[in-house]
Amino acid sequence: MTPTASLPCPGCGRPYDADRLTDGRTLRCTCGHRVAFPERVGGPPPGAPLRLAADAMLGRLARWLRTLGIDTCFDPESDDAALARRAVAEGRILLTRDRRLLEDWRVRGHRVHSEEPLEQLVEVLSAVGVPPPGGLFTRCRMCNTELEGVPAGEVQGLLPPAVRKNPGPLRRCPGCGRLYWEGSHTARMRETLARVLDRVAAGDTGAEGAETGSRREPGREAGAADGTRTRNFRRDRPVL
């Protein structure tokens, strides 16, 4: 029988069962040191589309990310462990307002600093890169399912009277049944997102990002939460 792999506490050398450290979990030794594998785990495999997991504080940010077509799970009922494990299992970069979460769980993630959703969006896109063009309005803002086209005739009765005459392209969410149509609200969202993407393209990294590089406190281990850019998400390609 193979003996169970163990990892020594960096402080006192006490061995810890490696099975307790799966999915990036860390343990606090009684001597005060943290026991963990050195590498962060999770995130999309090379070449795979970007996938994100937003913590319970980031619901509005999650909806903006979905609007851009980025697969972003959000479950306000998830606790830290469930969220971290789901992020690893599904190859998602974890977005969180809680610095402790990315210390307790060594998963690939990005700590969000701002409390304001659009500032958060600038922060996240500058960290993970902007999505490829064509994703806008392709995913349900509410449940993250990819939308499908639907002929106007099929849903005529469900549209507001003002939209019925000239509905434009219609999309339906196969997950929750919600209907999406073009209108003044989508025009406003396009404008809002264009401003966000302009800022990202100009190198703005968000509310607290003016002093790039100083976000990481001295002494904090290198390669921590940020720097999670995936290959197929490039900031130099327009989205809208």
Ligand SMILES: [Zn+2]
């Ligand atoms: Zn120890």
Ligand SMILES: [Zn+2]
């Ligand atoms: Zn939906």
